[in-house]
Amino acid sequence: MKIHEYQGKQIFARYGIPIPKGIPVFSPEEAQKAAQKLIDETDSPVVVVKAQIHAGGRGKGGGVKVVKDGAAAAGKVAASLLGMQLVTHQTGPEGQKVQRLYVEQGLDIARELYLGMVVDREKRRIAVMASTEGGVEIEHVAATTPEKILTEHVDPVLGLGGYQARKLAYGLGLGAGSPKPKETIAQFVKILASLTTLFEKEDCSLCEINPLIVTRTGDVIALDAKLNFDDNASDRHREWAELMDKDEEDPVELEAKGAGLSYVSLDGDIGCLVNGAGLAMATMDIIQHAGGRPANFLDVGGGATREQVTKAFKMILSSSKVRGIFVNIFGGIMKCDVIAEGVVAATRELGLKVPLVVRLEGTNVERGKEILNASGLAIQPADNMLDGARKIVAAVKAA
Amino acid sequence: MSVLVDKNTRVLVQGITGGAGSFHAGQCIAYGTKIVAGCTPNRGGETFEAKGPDGSPVKVPVFDTTAEAVKQTGAEVSCIFVPALGAADAIVEAIDAGCRLVICITEGIPVMDMIRVRRVLETSSARLIGPNCPGIITPGACKIGIMPGHIHRTGRFGVVSRSGTLTYEAVGQLTALGMGQSTCIGIGGDPVGGMDFIDCLRLFNDDPDTDGVIMIGEIGGNAEERAAAFIQENMKKPVAGFIAGTTAPPGKRMGHAGAIISGGKGTAADKIRALEAAGVRVAPSPAEMGVTLKAML
Numbered sequence: 001m002k003i004h005e006y007q008g009k010q011i012f013a014r015y016g017i018p019i020p021k022g023i024p025v026f027s028p029e030e031a032q033k034a035a036q037k038l039i040d041e042t043d044s045p046v047v048v049v050k051a052q053i054h055a056g057g058r059g060k061g062g063g064v065k066v067v068k069d070g071a072a073a074a075g076k077v078a079a080s081l082l083g084m085q086l087v088t089h090q091t092g093p094e095g096q097k098v099q100r101l102y103v104e105q106g107l108d109i110a111r112e113l114y115l116g117m118v119v120d121r122e123k124r125r126i127a128v129m130a131s132t133e134g135g136v137e138i139e140h141v142a143a144t145t146p147e148k149i150l151t152e153h154v155d156p157v158l159g160l161g162g163y164q165a166r167k168l169a170y171g172l173g174l175g176a177g178s179p180k181p182k183e184t185i186a187q188f189v190k191i192l193a194s195l196t197t198l199f200e201k202e203d204c205s206l207c208e209i210n211p212l213i214v215t216r217t218g219d220v221i222a223l224d225a226k227l228n229f230d231d232n233a234s235d236r237h238r239e240w241a242e243l244m245d246k247d248e249e250d251p252v253e254l255e256a257k258g259a260g261l262s263y264v265s266l267d268g269d270i271g272c273l274v275n276g277a278g279l280a281m282a283t284m285d286i287i288q289h290a291g292g293r294p295a296n297f298l299d300v301g302g303g304a305t306r307e308q309v310t311k312a313f314k315m316i317l318s319s320s321k322v323r324g325i326f327v328n329i330f331g332g333i334m335k336c337d338v339i340a341e342g343v344v345a346a347t348r349e350l351g352l353k354v355p356l357v358v359r360l361e362g363t364n365v366e367r368g369k370e371i372l373n374a375s376g377l378a379i380q381p382a383d384n385m386l387d388g389a390r391k392i393v394a395a396v397k398a399a
Numbered sequence: 400m401s402v403l404v405d406k407n408t409r410v411l412v413q414g415i416t417g418g419a420g421s422f423h424a425g426q427c428i429a430y431g432t433k434i435v436a437g438c439t440p441n442r443g444g445e446t447f448e449a450k451g452p453d454g455s456p457v458k459v460p461v462f463d464t465t466a467e468a469v470k471q472t473g474a475e476v477s478c479i480f481v482p483a484l485g486a487a488d489a490i491v492e493a494i495d496a497g498c499r500l501v502i503c504i505t506e507g508i509p510v511m512d513m514i515r516v517r518r519v520l521e522t523s524s525a526r527l528i529g530p531n532c533p534g535i536i537t538p539g540a541c542k543i544g545i546m547p548g549h550i551h552r553t554g555r556f557g558v559v560s561r562s563g564t565l566t567y568e569a570v571g572q573l574t575a576l577g578m579g580q581s582t583c584i585g586i587g588g589d590p591v592g593g594m595d596f597i598d599c600l601r602l603f604n605d606d607p608d609t610d611g612v613i614m615i616g617e618i619g620g621n622a623e624e625r626a627a628a629f630i631q632e633n634m635k636k637p638v639a640g641f642i643a644g645t646t647a648p649p650g651k652r653m654g655h656a657g658a659i660i661s662g663g664k665g666t667a668a669d670k671i672r673a674l675e676a677a678g679v680r681v682a683p684s685p686a687e688m689g690v691t692l693k694a695m696l
Binding site: 090122124125142156157200203230232233235236264266283284285286287294299302330332361362363384386387 | 617684
């Protein structure tokens with residue numbers, strides 16, 4: 001799960017990580033008021049108006065504006081940002097609609113650094129990454145100059161050692177140019193310790209500060225905050241429900257999640273209903289292998305009920321882009337008759353206007369086939385998944 | 400012969416009184432697995448009843464702690480059906496009780512919990528399979544997990560997979576070709592787990608009764624790439640592969656927590672290239688895993 005920059009910064013503040021003063025706003029009027037407040041409090045005429053969308057690359061995409069001539073100007077900038085479709089390298093060509101802004105104090109930046117934390121799957125530890133190349137796409141740095149990314153791993157028992165944080169600080173040459181080098185390094189070390197604790201306690205899957213800045217006065221401040229949470233930990237973080245911005249989520253995927261299904265929209269026209277994530281992915285692959293294009297990834301899971309299968313099949317049936325449906329089941333725990341009942345129940349309610357190919361294998365397969373046969377639905381049975389993929393691709397092309 | 404488990408393996412089930420635990424413990428017992436103990440806190444002293452392969456009643460004592468279960472019954476392998484937020488604790492409990500092998504079926508364990516479990520595994524000789532996996536089966540001898548037993552046949556081919564249902568698919572294809580299985584291991588779809596491809600391939604390589612292996616990977620991480628390097632260096636037996644997710648879009652979690660292409664890394668194309676360079680024959684479609692291995696013999 002992703003959250004907005006301003007929400008991430010509110011969490012940073014709770015862990016004592018220094019952030020600029022800022023106020024989230026939803027309208028130009030609020031933006032103007034917030035800008036005036038910041039100008040009064042900081043004694044500086046500079047504010048920054050930042051579009052709040054979940055994708056990165058907002059600055060480059062035109063979603064971050066520095067305003068130097070007063071609160072009214074900030075309000076105007078806000079008016080131009082709100083409602084725009086912001087396109088960045090992470091949004092896709094259609095962009096993401098801007099509905100929230102963050103108005104922040106402007107700071108005197110001496111250096112821009114990158115600081116990131118991820119779960120390193122190979123080392124099975126949290127990896128802390130730092131680079132002098134802040135403010136740019138870190139993917140680009142990793143691809144072109146990987147030696148500029150310094151990495152330390154966190155022992156889950158010991159935590160991040162102070163020496164590890166200092167290694168990063170010296171590696172970044174953090175003292176250089178600071179009017180108070182010792183203090184700058186100490187601040188950085190403290191931020192790293194807090195951030196590691198935050199990452200573990202808040203069950204993050206990703207944390208990025210790009211840029212982490214050093215001001216001309218030598219202070220280290222998080223100018224950005226990107227936090228992703230581990231969905232598996234949502235049951236012990238009830239507060240996440242409030243942090244979720246439904247406007248940023250695909251409504252169909254959200255609906256599926258609510259029903260306990262795993263669904264991802266794709267741009268093809270063949271709907272798939274499958275049990276198991278690996279088989280669901282492989283079903284998409286084999287549809288393409290047979291010359292078609294999958295409309296979705298849908299894993300009904302191992303222990304789906306008849307109701308869940310019905311819901312899943314209704315989601316596929318009601319999608320306007322779907323021109324054919326392939327049900328591919330290898331029942332282990334999932335029983336074929338439960339799938340068959342769900343398919344029949346959903347079709348009875350919504351009707352079946354597109355070709356349907358069903359491949360059933362495994363537990364209770366005979367009973368499943370009987371239910372489908374007795375339903376009178378126009379179903380093409382398939383002997384195996386390749387046969388099924390070929391049949392649905394042919395049927396969609398013929399229609 | 401086989402790897403890790405055989406007909407003499409004594410198994411403990413943690414969470415045996417729960418819905419999934421009781422159903423699958425029953426299925427395993429019906430398959431012939433020696434389930435000798437169950438464990439559920441506050442349910443010690445109860446008896447779990449099921450039917451063996453011949454329909455005869457089997458009674459399994461339930462204990463409050465795995466330590467007690469191991470002490471009383473000599474269980475050496477534990478299978479875990481404990482809910483996600485308690486599962487990491489259950490794994491560590493099994494390791495602490497002295498189980499040599501822990502199989503965690505539970506799906507949805509927070510990755511931070513699994514990082515701590517890995518730290519415990521580093522200081523122990525115990526092995527972990529999973530979490531978020533179907534388990535392990537040596538056909539005709541021992542089924543520990545949730546896979547449908549009837550699709551398997553005894554034989555000489557190993558299967559190792561990150562995906563449950565794709566394992567069944569591969570097994571179904573092998574069985575249909577008359578190629579039985581020595582042992583099939585589902586290592587699970589989470590980003591941080593126990594045994595990886597290399598751990599399993601090493602066992603199959605050393606097992607005199609395994610003649611070839613099907614390895615099923617998916618997008619995300621670099622476990623397949625690392626396995627490719629191992630295969631090139633060490634593997635004496637043919638390995639056929641399949642990688643799920645060629646058509647998966649980047650940045651989207653495809654069901655499994657570990658199945659996500661992030662930062663342009665972990666694509667199916669990269670993995671297929673690495674495996675083919677190491678001499679693995681990668682099936683062009685998931686319907687051709689069995690025939691791909693057969694063609695290598």
